[in-house]
Amino acid sequence: xxxxxxxxxxxxxxxxxxxxxxxxxxxxxxxxxxxxxxxxxxxxxxxxxxxxxxxxxxxxxxxxxxxxxxxxxxxxxxxxxxxxxxxxxxxxxxxxxxxxxxxxxxxxxxxxxxxxxxxxxxxxxxxxxxxxxxxxxxxxxxxxxxxxxxxxxxxxxxxxxxxxxxxxxxxxxxxxxxxxxxxxxxxxxxxxxxxxxxx
Numbered sequence: 001x002x003x004x005x006x007x008x009x010x011x012x013x014x015x016x017x018x019x020x021x022x023x024x025x026x027x028x029x030x031x032x033x034x035x036x037x038x039x040x041x042x043x044x045x046x047x048x049x050x051x052x053x054x055x056x057x058x059x060x061x062x063x064x065x066x067x068x069x070x071x072x073x074x075x076x077x078x079x080x081x082x083x084x085x086x087x088x089x090x091x092x093x094x095x096x097x098x099x100x101x102x103x104x105x106x107x108x109x110x111x112x113x114x115x116x117x118x119x120x121x122x123x124x125x126x127x128x129x130x131x132x133x134x135x136x137x138x139x140x141x142x143x144x145x146x147x148x149x150x151x152x153x154x155x156x157x158x159x160x161x162x163x164x165x166x167x168x169x170x171x172x173x174x175x176x177x178x179x180x181x182x183x184x185x186x187x188x189x190x191x192x193x194x195x196x197x198x199x
Contacts, residue, residue, distance in 0.1 A: 005046070007070065007087075011055075012046035014069045018062040019044075033061040052089040052098070060129045065111055065186060067103035083114055094118035096172065113182040117143055117172030124169040131187030132164035141178035144171045154180075 019029050026044075030037045035054055042048040050058075052066075059066045066089070081101050088097040096117045104110045117123070136145060142155040148166040153173065162168065164184070172178045 008049070009046045010071065011050065011069055012044050014071065015040075015058060015062075016044045018064050018069070022062055024062075029058070029061060033057040055089070056128075060132075065103035065109045067100050067111060068109075070100070086114075090123060092118065092121040092123065094121040094172075096121045096123070098123070107188040109186050111182075111184040111186070113184065115170065115178075115180045115182055117141075117170060117178040117180070119172045119175055119177070122169055122171040125164075125167070127166055127168075128164035128184075129187070130165050133161060133185040134164045134168075135159060135161040135183045135185070136170070136180050137182075138178060138180045141172070141176040142174040143178045143180065144173045145169075146171065 019026070022029075024032070026037050026040050029035070030040050033054075034057060039048065039050075039054070043050055055066050055069055059069055062069075079102055083099060083101065086099045086101055088099050090096075090098040097115070099114045101112045101114055103112070136143075136154060137159040138154050138156050140156050142153065145152045145154050145160050145162070146169040147162050148168070152160060154160045155174075170180075
């Protein structure tokens with residue numbers, strides 16, 4: 001979630017620009033992304049504070065990455081991102097966090113996330129648009145990846161990948177904090193279906 005006025009203005013500017021590029025009215029974008037027109041009007045005026053689920057639904061619907069909606073400055077040739085400089089987009093009840101570190105450019109962008117899940121803490125996600133692929137690499141601790149109701153234990157040193165167009169969730173497991181790096185591979189071009197999604 002944007003935490004400063006400057007970040008909120010960047011989101012407002014980027015959402016409006018992406019909506020105009022896509023040729024969508026506020027009503028149409030709201031319908032496709034399942035976000036109220038009032039919330040979109042406020043967002044494009046840099047008012048309110050959209051949560052991660054809202055930003056993901058808007059990004060999926062507009063065919064852009066979440067970080068493209070949040071980007072404040074033009075990219076340089078090389079980007080080095082310090083995790084402490086990136087505000088969490090999700091904070092769990094037990095203190096877990098998800099930070100979107102960066103998104104690569106090009107026709108099929110990749111989002112790079114840092115996650116921390118405390119034992120028993122869970123983040124559920126709705127299906128993403130068709131063509132989204134997620135990869136999780138656990139660097140410490142262990143977790144349970146839940147895809148379409150089936151549970152897959154993943155521990156430190158293991159990597160899992162799956163198609164993100166099914167309901168899925170991430171849950172901390174064991175007695176220690178789970179740290180993981182997630183990449184979300186986005187399909188090239190605009191989304192083929194306006195399905196809502198949450199990361």
